[in-house]
Amino acid sequence: MAVHDAWAPYDTYTDADHQLCCAHVLRELQAVSDAADPEADWCWATQAADALVAMQKLVNDAIEADADTIDPDILGTQAGLYHSAAQIGYTQTAGRATKQEKTHNALAHRLLDRQDDYLRFTQDWRIPPDNNGSERDICMIKLRQKVSGCLRTLTGARQFCAIRSYLSTAAKHGTHFFESLVMLAEGRR
Structure with missing residues (x-):
């Protein structure tokens, strides 16, 4: 979809x-x-x-x-x-x-x-x-660029986007951020 x-x-x-x-x-x-x-x-x-x-x-x-x-x-x-x-x-x-x-x-x-x-x-x-939910997810990236001036490296930008995407998906499934990060760190995604 x-x-x-x-x-x-x-x-x-x-x-x-x-x-x-x-x-x-x-x-x-x-x-x-x-x-x-x-x-x-x-x-x-x-x-x-x-x-x-x-x-x-x-x-x-x-x-x-x-x-x-x-x-x-x-x-x-x-x-x-x-x-x-x-x-x-x-x-x-x-x-x-x-x-x-x-x-x-x-x-x-x-x-x-x-x-x-x-x-x-x-x-x-x-x-x-x-698609307002999706646009809100992108908004955080734009805000970070505005505050810091940029995402310093391509690697850092990729890591930031991967974490934001993971947390956004977890939130849409009703899982809290901290719990999601713990599950990810333990390999239980």
Whole structure:
């Protein structure tokens, strides 16, 4: 499973299922909404974003309630709102007369073409709807570079990344950092 933004090189991983990051697309949809005519009563991007957020809430509520399923009618309604909004956005920007229209059209086209990849988290609840956790893992490396100016050697950078990766994976499996390091040192990983 690959959870990522829609950067094209990730699509070269053909053996993996893809979950496109809902947090990234929500920011893109917000930009479309911000650029919309302030006099307009409705914006396709707002409807698509609201539907995505509603589906995330449905999944989170079901997980918290230890439910086995989500009401298919409610989920279907939200997926329909998402799809119809993207279809309207695609139609409204089909002229692609300006750079902004081209960008908005490409977004609407991606929402339609990759709908299964954006909504995969609704079918398999083990899949997160965004890649924020992965980006938080990278953030520590960037912070260390900012504070110290750099990672002094390539060997040190590799060691730091290996330890961070191990601890991040352990945390995701519910194992505490110290316990994980002890297990690693004792060869019981």
